[in-house]
Amino acid sequence: xxxxxxxxxxxxxxxxxxxxxxxxxxxxxxxxxxxxxxxxxxxxxxxxxxxxxxxxxxxxxxxxxxxxxxxxxxxxxxxxxxxxxxxxxxxxxxxxxxxxxxxxxxxxxxxxxxxxxx
Amino acid sequence: xxxxxxxxxxxxxxxxxxxxxxxxxxxxxxxxxxxxxxxxxxxxxxxxxxxxxxxxxxxxxxxxxxxxxxxxxxxxxxxxxxxxxxxxxxxxxxxxxxxxxxxxxxxxxxxxxxxxxxxxxxxxxxxxxxxxxxxxxxxxxxxxxxxxxxxxxxxxxxxxxxxxxxxxxxxxxxxxxxxxxxxxxxxxxxxxxxxxxxx
Amino acid sequence: xxxxxxxxxxxxxxxxxxxxxxxxxxxxxxxxxxxxxxxxxxxxxxxxxxxxxxxxxxxxxxxxxxxxxxxxxxxxxxxxxxxxxxxxxxxxxxxxxxxxxxxxxxxxxxxxxxxxxxxxxxxxxxxxxxxxxxxxxxxxxxxxxxxxxxxxxxxxxxxxxxxxxxxxxxxxxxxxxxxxxxxxxxxxxxxxxxxxxxxxxxxxxxxxxxxxxxxxxxxxxxxxxxxxxxxxxxxxxxxxxxxxxxxxxxxxxxxxxxxxxxxxxxxxxxxxxxxxxxxxxxxxxxxxxxxxxxxxxxxxxxxxxxxxxxxxxxxxxxxxxxxxxxxxxxxxxxxxxxxxxxxxxxxxxxxxxxxxxx
Numbered sequence: 001x002x003x004x005x006x007x008x009x010x011x012x013x014x015x016x017x018x019x020x021x022x023x024x025x026x027x028x029x030x031x032x033x034x035x036x037x038x039x040x041x042x043x044x045x046x047x048x049x050x051x052x053x054x055x056x057x058x059x060x061x062x063x064x065x066x067x068x069x070x071x072x073x074x075x076x077x078x079x080x081x082x083x084x085x086x087x088x089x090x091x092x093x094x095x096x097x098x099x100x101x102x103x104x105x106x107x108x109x110x111x112x113x114x115x116x117x118x
Numbered sequence: 119x120x121x122x123x124x125x126x127x128x129x130x131x132x133x134x135x136x137x138x139x140x141x142x143x144x145x146x147x148x149x150x151x152x153x154x155x156x157x158x159x160x161x162x163x164x165x166x167x168x169x170x171x172x173x174x175x176x177x178x179x180x181x182x183x184x185x186x187x188x189x190x191x192x193x194x195x196x197x198x199x200x201x202x203x204x205x206x207x208x209x210x211x212x213x214x215x216x217x218x219x220x221x222x223x224x225x226x227x228x229x230x231x232x233x234x235x236x237x238x239x240x241x242x243x244x245x246x247x248x249x250x251x252x253x254x255x256x257x258x259x260x261x262x263x264x265x266x267x268x269x270x271x272x273x274x275x276x277x278x279x280x281x282x283x284x285x286x287x288x289x290x291x292x293x294x295x296x297x298x299x300x301x302x303x304x305x306x307x308x309x310x311x312x313x314x315x316x317x
Numbered sequence: 318x319x320x321x322x323x324x325x326x327x328x329x330x331x332x333x334x335x336x337x338x339x340x341x342x343x344x345x346x347x348x349x350x351x352x353x354x355x356x357x358x359x360x361x362x363x364x365x366x367x368x369x370x371x372x373x374x375x376x377x378x379x380x381x382x383x384x385x386x387x388x389x390x391x392x393x394x395x396x397x398x399x400x401x402x403x404x405x406x407x408x409x410x411x412x413x414x415x416x417x418x419x420x421x422x423x424x425x426x427x428x429x430x431x432x433x434x435x436x437x438x439x440x441x442x443x444x445x446x447x448x449x450x451x452x453x454x455x456x457x458x459x460x461x462x463x464x465x466x467x468x469x470x471x472x473x474x475x476x477x478x479x480x481x482x483x484x485x486x487x488x489x490x491x492x493x494x495x496x497x498x499x500x501x502x503x504x505x506x507x508x509x510x511x512x513x514x515x516x517x518x519x520x521x522x523x524x525x526x527x528x529x530x531x532x533x534x535x536x537x538x539x540x541x542x543x544x545x546x547x548x549x550x551x552x553x554x555x556x557x558x559x560x561x562x563x564x565x566x567x568x569x570x571x572x573x574x575x576x577x578x579x580x581x582x583x584x585x586x587x588x589x590x591x592x593x594x595x596x597x598x599x600x601x602x603x604x605x606x607x608x609x610x611x612x613x614x615x616x617x618x619x620x621x622x623x624x625x626x627x628x629x630x631x632x633x634x635x636x637x638x639x640x641x642x643x644x645x646x647x648x649x650x651x652x653x654x655x656x657x658x659x660x661x662x663x664x665x666x667x668x669x670x671x672x673x674x675x
Contacts, residue, residue, distance in 0.1 A: 011350075026565065086254070106276075
């Protein structure tokens with residue numbers, strides 16, 4: 001089975017090498033003069049005056065947490081979908097309960113307004 | 119032979135990445151080293167033919183959990199100096215945990231030296247063997263309680279995340295489309311009958 | 318010829334088995350990668366032509382006959398442009414971010430079968446592998462936005478990350494439906510499960526809602542119009558890559574187009590029978606080449622969806638951000654969950670073309 005993954009490793013090396021070669025070429029071939037105005041971060045009409053790494057709305061973190069939960073759910077669904085023909089009605093029932101519990105969570109999110117983006 | 123060469127290569131990168139997590143001063147670099155460490159450990163899992171677990175490690179930890187970590191570390195402006203102050207206070211707890219881990223690792227090495235085979239090296243699996251399928255065939259039948267428990271834990275996580283982070287901002291002027299669409303003429307326009315003025 | 322062969326064969330077999338495996342895989346990677354990069358190059362050309370025609374313009378027509386050499390001119394121009402690393406940026410992360418965006422976009426192609434014999438890496442968990450690798454692409458975006466130390470870049474990166482994350486869930490659920498129907502995580506097996514008479518046995522029919530969700534999520538996932546708020550040139554200039562110039566920008570460009578083509582090939586593989594012929598199993602076509610499965614069919618079907626990407630871009634106005642999030646969380650996820658339940662019921666009752674029957 002490991003032999004199946006050898007091409008992935010090689011693909012990774014070749015794609016990485018391609019990217020590095022292109023970047024190096026870009027740095028070597030395209031050199032110009034540097035000055036303060038060119039190197040300053042883009043701003044619209046005035047000079048950048050503060051650190052741009054600012055705080056963000058907590059909503060983004062909530063979205064990320066909910067994403068983790070649903071991603072885990074998907075990770076549980078895949079082996080079930082593959083083994084559907086082996087686990088019979090019992091497996092279907094087990095997944096029905098699992099999905100049921102999570103749909104409760106989804107409805108809770110919805111009603112609480114966690115999916116609202118305003 | 120080649121498998122063990124690969125193992126040592128990736129294990130070395132893993133250890134280097136783990137050291138990078140605790141040694142780099144910039145928290146974003148730490149988080150990225152942690153990503154590298156996860157990827158390397160997933161390769162190690164792949165080397166013992168745990169295909170499903172290896173890919174899910176990347177999918178869930180690298181693809182989801184670390185994205186959240188990066189969000190938090192990048193945007194929260196964590197003051198590194200302040201964190202340093204707590205170092206001595208938590209030093210003893212940390213040392214205790216470290217000692218525990220060292221004892222565990224020592225045990226494993228000791229067992230190995232006694233030649234007790236407590237972990238059999240997994241034999242090489244045929245190319246079309248799908249351990250996702252094997253996992254699926256037991257997870258939803260034999261281990262169904264643990265599986266449903268996982269659902270409850272995830273539900274708990276949803277509820278906890280929402281109670282911790284949800285807050286209503288006052289004075290928000292949001293558009294409510296259902297209200298907009300369901301508006302009737304009577305809500306907006308009042309027709310007043312008046313006598314026409316004569317002059 | 319005889320002598321050449323008699324020289325080559327012993328030379329080849331003098332290599333060890335492992336080395337042979339490495340060489341064969343490297344050759345396969347090159348055979349896949351070169352057409353892919355050419356495809357990306359001409360996809361950009363085609364995009365400019367199509368959108369030009371839709372807007373009553375000619376599109377590129379100066380470099381070479383009918384402008385056909387335009388992609389190469391672009392590449393050379395980008396290579397010779399200065400790569401500016403802005404002051405106060407995190408230099409290392411700034412340079413590494415385009416690589417983190419490009420490499421997963423290409424490596425994900427390893428598990429995609431081009432025909433029933435050619436696939437670079439025949440992975441059993443191929444579908445999971447692709448899902449895992451496409452979820453890595455978000456790092457390039459976040460790091461590019463953060464490392465540039467520019468407000469526009471950071472805003473674009475946050476928007477894009479939250480959007481990618483929301484649509485990835487809908488995509489994952491849609492793929493669960495595909496796996497239920499195909500009974501395998503191997504992409505080749507999923508295609509073979511769609512064999513049958515003509516187009517009737519393709520998964521697009523029983524999984525039609527999932528097909529729509531998957532393709533639209535794919536458009537959103539690649540940050541393409543009408544979901545391109547992450548770039549939104551009229552609001553945040555260019556989003557996460559506003560500070561990138563020259564070939565560093567070019568790598569993001571390469572990644573975006575490779576991801577778009579990846580979405581089309583996956584849509585075709587999961588829902589439209591991949592390399593299978595639409596004439597297969599029809600009377601009168603039994604011995605014809607038209608009925609034989611081949612790369613032509615795969616590419617032909619891909620062209621339809623690649624055209625859709627461009628068509629959408631020329632047609633639809635941009636979504637507002639809250640509308641995008643609503644579509645992902647409140648429309649697509651419920652649709653996919655409902656369809657998984659419907660499919661499970663159909664499997665339990667033995668209705669439908671599923672290979673897995675209880």
